Amino acid sequence: MPRSKTQPPSRQTRRDDTASVLVPKVTPKRFYGQGIPGLDSETLNGKLIAVEGADGSGRSTQIARLVQWLEATGHHTIQVGLKRSTLVSEELEQAQQGNILARTTLALFYATDFADQLENSILPALRAGSIVIADRYIYTLMARDLVRGVDETWLRNLYGIALAPDAVFYLEVRPELLVQRVFAKNQSLDYWESGMDLGLSRDMFDSFLRYQGLMRDTFRRLQQTYGFDIIDGERSPDAINQELQTRIEAVLAGKA
Numbered sequence: 001m002p003r004s005k006t007q008p009p010s011r012q013t014r015r016d017d018t019a020s021v022l023v024p025k026v027t028p029k030r031f032y033g034q035g036i037p038g039l040d041s042e043t044l045n046g047k048l049i050a051v052e053g054a055d056g057s058g059r060s061t062q063i064a065r066l067v068q069w070l071e072a073t074g075h076h077t078i079q080v081g082l083k084r085s086t087l088v089s090e091e092l093e094q095a096q097q098g099n100i101l102a103r104t105t106l107a108l109f110y111a112t113d114f115a116d117q118l119e120n121s122i123l124p125a126l127r128a129g130s131i132v133i134a135d136r137y138i139y140t141l142m143a144r145d146l147v148r149g150v151d152e153t154w155l156r157n158l159y160g161i162a163l164a165p166d167a168v169f170y171l172e173v174r175p176e177l178l179v180q181r182v183f184a185k186n187q188s189l190d191y192w193e194s195g196m197d198l199g200l201s202r203d204m205f206d207s208f209l210r211y212q213g214l215m216r217d218t219f220r221r222l223q224q225t226y227g228f229d230i231i232d233g234e235r236s237p238d239a240i241n242q243e244l245q246t247r248i249e250a251v252l253a254g255k256a
């Protein structure tokens with residue numbers, strides 16, 4: 001019958017399409033420094049995608065859409081983020097509430113939280129071939145510390161354990177727009193995201209604008225070292241998502 005003659009080729013085409021989406025092409029991974037001793041990075045078959053950006057830059061909005069899209073196209077995904085380790089996240093939260101830790105200690109605390117997630121969430125998921133989406137990565141931690149005067153060489157050394165992601169997207173949004181979005185969402189500003197510990201201004205609104213300006217400058221500087229993609233985060237969520245999908249498709253195909 002004519003139908004059975006035409007069916008097999010079209011099915012074949014569909015299967016091929018699906019297969020090219022399902023299996024991310026394995027590309028070499030590297031650590032920024034020594035990495036984790038004894039780890040064979042060739043066993044890391046998945047992809048690590050980091051989404052960076054200030055409070056209110058749209059990370060959660062974009063990540064939710066990306067996860068939906070990736071899962072719908074057959075990829076297993078896991079999400080990680082700052083202060084989410086099982087090891088120290090509660091203690092870190094408590095320490096921040098009280099504003100009791102010195103800068104270096106706080107930096108080490110965050111690095112511990114990161115290392116725990118790297119070892120126990122990120123690397124096992126990559127070994128299993130999953131896509132790991134990081135809601136912020138070491139660049140935010142470095143930028144926060146750099147703005148507070150922590151030594152850059154010391155920080156680079158500290159984060160030498162980090163795996164270089166397959167893609168890093170920095171959602172850039174003007175501080176003036178960030179403040180509007182954060183207010184609309186939470187009706188208040190966060191003490192730390194406003195950099196109130198730095199004493200830039202007594203007025204939280206003013207401090208937020210200054211602090212986020214410093215963070216943006218630092219991110220631009222870090223971008224020159226680490227080469228991540230700066231994404232214009234002031235467009236519509238749809239337009240941003242379209243760009244991210246296109247870039248991630250290239251990553252999955254091993255072309256980026």
Ligand SMILES: Nc1ncnc2c1ncn2[C@@H]1O[C@H](COP(=O)(O)OP(=O)(O)O)[C@@H](O)[C@H]1O
Nearest residue numbers: 054055056057058059060061181185235236237
């Ligand atoms: N592209 C965008 N344009 C306008 N508003 C946005 C955009 N992306 C996110 N928002 C809104 O801004 C607020 C902060 O977004 P969110 O995704 O929670 O940011 P983040 O996770 O980076 O803090 C939310 O109320 C969200 O609906």
Ligand SMILES: [Mg+2]
Nearest residue numbers: 059060061135
């Ligand atoms: Mg968020």
